[in-house]
Amino acid sequence: MYVVMSLFAALLSAVPASWLDRIAGGLATLCFDILRLRRALVVKNLEIALGDVYEPHERLAIARDSYKNFVLTAFEFIRSKYHDISANVDIQGEENLRQALEQGQGVYILCFHLGNWEAMGSYITRNIAPAHVLVKKVGGGGMNRFVEENREHNEFLWVKRQKKGDGFKAIVDILDRNEIVGFVMDQARPGEPRLPFFGTPAKTNTSFAAIWQRRQAPIVPAFMHRKSVGKHVLEVMPAINLETSDNTEQDILDHSVLFNKEVEKAVRKYPDHYFWLHNRWKS
Template sequence: MIAYLIYLLLRGFHFFINLLPEGFALWLGRQLGRLVYHLDRGHQRVALQNLEIAFGQEKTKEEMRSIAKKTFQNLGMMTVEFFRIPKMNVITFKERVNIEGLEGALSLLEKKKGVLLLIGHFGNWELMGMMSRVIGNPIMVIAKPMKNNRWVDQFITKIRNAGGLEVISSIKAGRKVIQALSQNRIVGILIDQRAKRSEGVWADFFKRKAPTTPALAVLAMKTGAPVVPVFLIRNGFQKHRLIIKAPLELIRTGDIKRDVEANTQLFNDTLESMIRQYPDQWFWIHRRWERKRGTSHR
């Protein structure tokens, strides 16, 4: 009953936010982010703890608190933008988003091995799905199903589909991804959620070990598909930059286990570099780090 009520509230918010002019809707989203920062003490605490891990030796308490506040504001605006995706067209997207590096990325498809996108919960990662409509080719992404609320899960997936994405469940996704790459498609993989202890590679992230999914490295090594880092950065109130970087030079020594670990580290380093440039645009409210049993990683 509670799950369905949450779904109805989201539907109501979606309806309301799409009635408003875009500028006012974004302003409202930013104010909601500010409010949630003060009301949601749990996620505020997680954000500040994560910032202490990442920047405790580099930034003051006030600087880290400022980053946390801006993070919540960005998430509020991002939520508004996400719910408005179904009414966005390609022309509007191009007016809002300055796309950098698209030609180089599309030229990689000439190798007929597909392309793997390295993405994180950064800026407005959901808005990147609109690139499917820009290039006229549905990008595939892997998402964890919301097992505790199937109505919300279906609703969120429907919005993502409206942007042009093909969303597949993270459960047994490997075969589907390999098939998609064999069809020369583009597949995005998020690398910055804490992986299960039994499945993750313990790679450095801001000088502290973090269990990281090896999926991107395994798929890249197995298929030969290039790995292209992509980040959508908020660049003003209604503007964004979509930065499509050159493909990463992967490490291939022939030792599969070590290569997967080394490339997973490379991916973490790539994401960390962007976070250091735009610290208020990462998803600090996620518990990215945990302690490995019996070992300190400070």
Template sequence: MKKPRHSLRHLAEYSALRAVVFALDLMPLRMALCCGAAMGHAAWALGIRRKVSLINLSLAFPEMSGRDRAAIGARSYANFGRFAVEFARQRRLGRSHIEKHVRVENPEIMKRLGEEGGIGLAFHYGNWELLGVLQSYGGVSTRFLVGRQHNALVDGFVNRLRSVHGIGLISRDGAMREIFRTIRDRGVVAWLSDQDAGRAGVIVDFFGMPASTPRGAAAIAVKLGCPVYPTFMIRERGPFHTAVYTEPILPRRDIPAEQAEVELTRLYTSRLEEMIRRRPDLYWWPHRRWKTTGLYRGREAVREG
């Protein structure tokens, strides 16, 4: 079989990524985190998707001053830079790192997740990738549902980083059979579910305004009758985190399936909103969360980057 040919652009992107990861691996962890925060602040200062972030923050927190919203946005970018550094160094974040740097809030819920299985819902909040590492060393058999990136070289490298600590991967392409099998075997499917889902999504309120939300996790939970566990990884300071496992949500059986999907999506979206209000600087604000429902109309023009 011939090896796939890659474009010069993809080769350049991959080489640059490997060079950055190599450099970060050479640094002490705290120094690398400082570099990540600096890169995040630089991206904010350069205006990279800053306009989108500020509009989103004004929609979510209309009572705040513009200065306070800008401060949250800048901290969000810095925290995302720290997250990116931790993910780039994920091969080094093994059991000893988890035991030293991660505290689990509600460990009994994490244990229940490991025993019963289900859907572990994560969001673009804090270090969501570190949840998989924690669960891998905490006895929770976990498989991440992952999409395919345009650059196959980068895609393969990122997925190798994800799977290095024994985390399984399920491709979104033809994923249903693997998802069903994992959950029926009392495993956990980790699922990101907080971005605009277009016309195919479920419309539920997010910060009091309608937002199109991915349907998949709720549809699977309703079909299988399995619990959904909204989970969060909160950065406290530097490399220290608190993993928050919230009470599982069971899909309702007394209403039609479509209504049950909407109700389940509404409930887990409200959990995310609660956590964002607790620490808004840990959410990734540049995404156009209310794009499908038209809340950007009439505001200053916002373009997807």
């Protein structure tokens, strides 16, 4: 798989951006309208999240565009050894991140699967401060090797974990160096509680809120949206103000709900850039 992906990356590197856009549109139509891959799930997710805002035909258009944007994100990452993934990123709200770093405690970035998150991590590390993201392995050995080599090339840093406890120790070390930890909020682990997400209970990752209780630092939401192939805008929001009480368990739940609301605000702004393929509302 590593050799196949490397050859595919070399091939994609020779394809003009205008062609990539057309190819991505064709693949989106193929996957969504013809093969109908996970179409029912995506349609259901959009109805739950945005049924009060968009008509059914509008939600279908958003779904199709989200497939296209995901394909483009994949293309941009696959060929990133040949085309700098962070070269054409405009940033809005950079001062929010720099002001948070000035406190000297390190910074958490509340991030999620909207826009090209790989380009976001690369841009922040290369232009502001080292940004380390908690991620999972991607596929089998060959595929994961390809992904990790691309990430190393892009200076997309990730928190390496071998055994239980490694992750938290690495996070503390990163923050103590006044660097950045990106925490992907919109994936839930088994056993997580159901908390409101677009008004409907969904399994919600509470580990971020729990980690923040143990090692506090400013939390800055940030996300990407696409202007065109290879060109993006990084939006950095003001730091979130979290209030604490004597009830740590309740604080973790309340903070996790607040994080969900931050995701909602960004998704409502750019629904066609969101990765709707996650089964957030599964029973």
